[in-house]
Amino acid sequence: MTDLLLIEDDTKLAQLVQSYLAEHGYRVHVEHRGDRALTAFRRVRPALVILDLMLPGRDGLSLCRDLCGETAVPLLMLTASMEDQVTGLELGADDYVIKPVQPRVLLARIRALLRRQQPGDSTALQFGRLALDPDNRRVTLGGEDLPLATMEFELLLLLARNAGKVMSRDAILNALRGIDFDGLDRSVDVTIGKLRRKLGDEGREARRIKTVWGKGYLFSPGQWED
Template structure:
């Protein structure tokens, strides 16, 4: 059974989210403050966290940081804030997706399911859509019957983006995840590698494209 932790101090919203997730067969665990949520994370097997930002004791940012110190548990942040900088902050801290209040509970359920699918794919080191398979075990990309071998950093960049389709990654996020926190080069290194990936794949497959989000970074969009 899939266990989902809902961290939300508004009782009405928390119960509404729990109702719709339970209808889908998920086991729901609830918390109304950040400190309690971290206790649950450290003591129970949780498969995904639905996390509000404005919480008592510890806010959502602190909870997100606490989870990411030791776990890759998918995190869906829920907040009343719509500002772009809040979305960027959440993503930089390790959130996997972001939805703003007020929201359609069916959309939230769909996002939860999508995050769980991504987690299952990346845990097997295999991402697949359309005619394209990206295999982190062999560092190869298969398009139909053709196999494409990439330099390691190009592959790791592609696999990172493909593991979270439609999610925006900033340059600094990609630098940290692919090149490491000790990297001393230019952030434009990401742009160079993205340009090379586009050149390799734009004419080879229509299953995905890498999109530039002006002022933010990049995302991979699945097109079929």
């Protein structure tokens, strides 16, 4: 049985989520306080963390920062605020579910995140100074390891496997999360921004991961030599 950690102070919601996910093969450990969450994480060592952002003892955003700095375990936020969604994604969260939580949506997001952790196409990719190793989930640029969060790695790998092809937000979200773009989801744009910063591709005219206005994003295979 797969272990998950739910950090949620709403007792009724926690019980609902715990019961529902147990019916689908997950063992959910619950922590109600933010100031005890890191200890709970280290004790449980879950396959995935579900994190509410409004917690007693310590706020969820600071927890998100520390958890993402400590582990590559997928982190799923529970939030009601667009601002918190963007901030959480900037801090390293992999996905979010909007409150009030719909159990079937939560289950689908959990399955999608865990699926991304499973071995798939192991073909290594090389573009000039950029190398991607799917087996070891490793990216190097100029021979130096490039630490990436789960969503960052998966998005870069997806774009690289489709090098030279424009990918729409809809296609990206379907591939990574199994959902369609609703016009409001910012996770792809936020993650692209983070990737560009780490890849040295910032500026008004990004050339390695290009924005094709009105269409999507394009990974440029010939822009990795310098």
